[in-house]
Amino acid sequence: MNVSVFDIGSNTAKVLIAKKNLAGQLVRVAEKSFPCRLGAGLSSKLPVITPLMIEETLNVLGRLFSFSYGFSPVKTRVVATEALRRLSNANALIERVRECYDETIEILSGKEEAFYVAKGLMTDSNLSSIDEFCAIDLGGGSMEIVRVENGNCTEKLSLPLGSVVLSEKFLGDLNKKPEAGNIKELQSHISSTLSTLCPPSMEKCSRLVGTGGSIIFLRQLLSPSNQVNLNNYPFLIRTEIKQIAEEINSLDLVQRISKFPDLPSDRADVFPSALLVILELLKFWKLTGLKHSFHNLRYGVAEELLTSPRMG
Numbered sequence: 001m002n003v004s005v006f007d008i009g010s011n012t013a014k015v016l017i018a019k020k021n022l023a024g025q026l027v028r029v030a031e032k033s034f035p036c037r038l039g040a041g042l043s044s045k046l047p048v049i050t051p052l053m054i055e056e057t058l059n060v061l062g063r064l065f066s067f068s069y070g071f072s073p074v075k076t077r078v079v080a081t082e083a084l085r086r087l088s089n090a091n092a093l094i095e096r097v098r099e100c101y102d103e104t105i106e107i108l109s110g111k112e113e114a115f116y117v118a119k120g121l122m123t124d125s126n127l128s129s130i131d132e133f134c135a136i137d138l139g140g141g142s143m144e145i146v147r148v149e150n151g152n153c154t155e156k157l158s159l160p161l162g163s164v165v166l167s168e169k170f171l172g173d174l175n176k177k178p179e180a181g182n183i184k185e186l187q188s189h190i191s192s193t194l195s196t197l198c199p200p201s202m203e204k205c206s207r208l209v210g211t212g213g214s215i216i217f218l219r220q221l222l223s224p225s226n227q228v229n230l231n232n233y234p235f236l237i238r239t240e241i242k243q244i245a246e247e248i249n250s251l252d253l254v255q256r257i258s259k260f261p262d263l264p265s266d267r268a269d270v271f272p273s274a275l276l277v278i279l280e281l282l283k284f285w286k287l288t289g290l291k292h293s294f295h296n297l298r299y300g301v302a303e304e305l306l307t308s309p310r311m312g
Contacts, residue, residue: 002019132147
């Protein structure tokens with residue numbers, strides 16, 4: 001029995017097709033994603049979605065729906081995160097999706113998003129032997145942090161540290177090489193946000209797990225440098241992340257894409273901010289690195305669809 005989960009994020013729109021295997025474990029059947037920069041403009045005081053953005057998003061969702069239908073899902077759920085939480089006229093997109101595809105978009109709160117991130121991570125067998133860890137899901141509009149202890153999510157937090165929003169606010173023209181002063185200002189902002197908004201119970205973390213598109217691409221960039229297969233390199237070391245960040249920040253957008261062809265243009269422009277968030281978080285928690293998991297929010301929603309009677 002297949003289920004489909006659509007995730008309308010700030011930087012991309014994605015779908016996961018999943019099912020349970022004979023052992024009752026959640027497994028990925030297929031997935032697809034397309035650029036969908038709804039996070040553009042979120043740094044403004046009253047962000048809105050333009051008619052052009054609505055049409056582009058409808059086109060992307062239409063392609064994802066068509067892809068999903070080929071797997072005959074018995075349940076479907078469409079969720080959205082920080083971009084639609086912030087867009088003042090998000091209902092304009094929601095109504096158009098309902099009219100065109102007869103699908104309902106559910107806007108998750110920050111805590112709900114963090115809950116499903118934790119639920120998704122707990123479907124990753126590679127994490128089952130770890131008693132306690134913190135995890136982040138780094139998106140374009142926000143970053144969710146959760147603490148997991150003995151298989152249970154004990155704390156959830158959503159912070160305004162998405163790579164698209166931070167890039168727009170601090171890095172100026174994203175086609176150009178980031179200026180040193182802007183980088184320092186962004187680092188200071190990230191550090192201050194973590195110190196101010198993380199509750200005392202979140203001030204310590206012995207192990208960190210990361211998920212989200214930026215961390216996937218970081219893992220891809222680090223794997224060739226270590227001459228190992230991507231699937232065999234889940235732990236990302238702080239010193240190596242710092243080296244990549246310094247190299248990325250020394251290049252303008254065209255140079256960046258040319259030197260790192262695996263980094264798509266819709267990700268390459270905000271990648272410097274994503275790397276700085278990761279590094280500041282590792283510094284905040286005094287950690288030497290983080291472990292990457294592919295099991296994200298969509299896995300958490302899929303797990304719920306497959307274990308509850310709720311229909312999408």
